[in-house]
Amino acid sequence: MKTIKTSWKQIRRTPYQALTAVFIMMLTFLSISVFSFLVFGSSVVIKYFESKPQVTAFFKDEAKQSDIDQLSSNLKQTGKISKIRYVSKQEALQIYKEQNKNDPLLLDLVTADILPASLEISTEKIEDLGTVSDALKSSPYVSEVVYQKDIVSTLSKWTTAIRLIGTTVIVTLALVSIFIMMMVIGFKVSQKRDEIEIMRLLSATNWYIRTPFMLEGIFYGGIGTFLGWIVASAGLLYATPYLESFLKGIPLLPVSPIFLLGLLLAELIIAIGLGIIASSLAVLRYLK
Amino acid sequence: MIRLQNITKSYPTGSIALDDVTFSVDKGEFVFLVGPSGSGKTTLFRLITRDLLPSSGSIHIGQWDIVNLNKKHIPHLRKSIGVIFQDLKLLKDRTIHENILLPLEVNKADKEAALQRVEQILETVGIAEHKDKFPIQLSGGELQRAAIARALAFSPEIILADEPTGNLDTTTSWEIVKLLQDINKAGTTIIMATHNTDIVNSLSKKDN
Numbered sequence: 001m002k003t004i005k006t007s008w009k010q011i012r013r014t015p016y017q018a019l020t021a022v023f024i025m026m027l028t029f030l031s032i033s034v035f036s037f038l039v040f041g042s043s044v045v046i047k048y049f050e051s052k053p054q055v056t057a058f059f060k061d062e063a064k065q066s067d068i069d070q071l072s073s074n075l076k077q078t079g080k081i082s083k084i085r086y087v088s089k090q091e092a093l094q095i096y097k098e099q100n101k102n103d104p105l106l107l108d109l110v111t112a113d114i115l116p117a118s119l120e121i122s123t124e125k126i127e128d129l130g131t132v133s134d135a136l137k138s139s140p141y142v143s144e145v146v147y148q149k150d151i152v153s154t155l156s157k158w159t160t161a162i163r164l165i166g167t168t169v170i171v172t173l174a175l176v177s178i179f180i181m182m183m184v185i186g187f188k189v190s191q192k193r194d195e196i197e198i199m200r201l202l203s204a205t206n207w208y209i210r211t212p213f214m215l216e217g218i219f220y221g222g223i224g225t226f227l228g229w230i231v232a233s234a235g236l237l238y239a240t241p242y243l244e245s246f247l248k249g250i251p252l253l254p255v256s257p258i259f260l261l262g263l264l265l266a267e268l269i270i271a272i273g274l275g276i277i278a279s280s281l282a283v284l285r286y287l288k
Numbered sequence: 289m290i291r292l293q294n295i296t297k298s299y300p301t302g303s304i305a306l307d308d309v310t311f312s313v314d315k316g317e318f319v320f321l322v323g324p325s326g327s328g329k330t331t332l333f334r335l336i337t338r339d340l341l342p343s344s345g346s347i348h349i350g351q352w353d354i355v356n357l358n359k360k361h362i363p364h365l366r367k368s369i370g371v372i373f374q375d376l377k378l379l380k381d382r383t384i385h386e387n388i389l390l391p392l393e394v395n396k397a398d399k400e401a402a403l404q405r406v407e408q409i410l411e412t413v414g415i416a417e418h419k420d421k422f423p424i425q426l427s428g429g430e431l432q433r434a435a436i437a438r439a440l441a442f443s444p445e446i447i448l449a450d451e452p453t454g455n456l457d458t459t460t461s462w463e464i465v466k467l468l469q470d471i472n473k474a475g476t477t478i479i480m481a482t483h484n485t486d487i488v489n490s491l492s493k494k495d496n
Binding site: 002194195197198199201202203204205208 | 337339360362363364365366367371373377379390391393394395438442
């Protein structure tokens with residue numbers, strides 16, 4: 001209790017230094033939160049596309065059911081197909097209605113006639129997607145072929161880039177946070193060096209001297225993390241309605257509160273670690 | 289009780305503070321360490337409290353082998369030795385009461401018992417009325433008494449007094465020496481470093 005009081009007194013006596021330390025920690029953990037959202041979100045999006053049919057062929061209106069069945073049968077005979085599903089115009093309308101159930105304006109004008117029938121195809125091996133796609137494109141009944149491999153590989157590239165940039169930014173900010181906290185706490189340690197020296201001579205253990213400074217580091221880390229997490233989570237909640245319309249059909253939003261609390265817990269653990277490292281380094285040379 | 293054997297202490301600058309010093313002090317003795325400034329008296333005290341390590345030689349205090357003492361035991365050693373520093377080392381932003389309480393706080397003594405102990409020591413050294421004052425509000429003699437009070441906090445077996453009369457007038461110096469004598473009579477071993485030979489000659493105790 002006495003140690004906590006000592007730490008709190010140290011923080012209160014230098015409010016601007018405390019604000020600086022909290023602010024830099026907030027910035028670090030705001031970045032960690034944002035990049036965590038991006039990495040988590042993009043991996044869900046990739047999984048979603050991977051679970052979808054890998055090639056979708058949309059048929060022209062003049063294509064007869066027998067033509068479509070023939071094409072489907074030909075594809076099955078190649079032995080490269082793991083799954084094939086026919087989606088009729090009526091089924092397409094049902095899917096469209098389900099996707100736009102909250103937007104009556106979009107539902108009013110659409111009938112089954114204007115939606116194309118389609119074949120959703122998955123292959124056994126990803127390298128066969130090209131052959132299947134080419135075969136579909138060459139059919140006179142097919143109007144358009146959507147090839148998911150492009151989407152998945154593009155998303156994967158984006159995710160890799162986000163991870164790389166995120167890691168670089170987070171590591172840089174974490175180092176800057178440690179240095180700034182070391183500077184703030186180091187300044188206080190330096191101001192109290194006579195007191196530290198006297199305490200050592202009066203039989204204080206190193207832990208007794210170190211603990212208030214460590215608590216101070218943990219305080220900066222904890223408060224900064226909490227603020228960074230609050231800002232990032234509030235931003236995410238605010239943007240959820242816009243993102244939901246953009247990511248229609250992908251089971252990503254709203255983000256689970258358990259995920260957000262888990263992220264906060266993980267960030268607090270990292271922040272406590274950073275606080276302890278920074279304060280220990282700051283006080284180290286006075287305890288030799 | 290205290291045994292120094294062939295102690296030499298040289299600093300990286302090349303200056304030799306102590307050269308082959310050997311002596312011992314028995315329990316309950318009052319010993320003067322006399323010598324001019326720079327003769328190594330403070331260095332000797334710093335060696336005894338393991339604030340410094342000797343370049344060669346051995347130091348034993350009771351069962352402690354100071355030179356080979358594990359770092360984690362240093363706080364225990366320092367608890368058994370009360371030190372009155374030459375520059376007093378009182379914290380200026382704490383009251384006299386808080387300064388005396390400090391070693392007890394540092395060692396997480398029971399709060400009630402610690403407060404009682406501080407009151408008792410303040411009475412013993414005669415500055416109870418000044419307990420709520422800050423060091424800057426006290427005279428030299430009163431500050432010296434406060435430093436003695438802090439050294440007494442743990443009822444140590446040994447007190448090292450580094451020039452406790454250094455900056456005091458003759459009357460106050462004698463008061464301080466009298467106080468140390470009283471503490472010694474209660475069973476505490478005292479080593480007092482001084483360059484004031486008048487005090488030593490008058491008391492004609494053991495002179496090293």
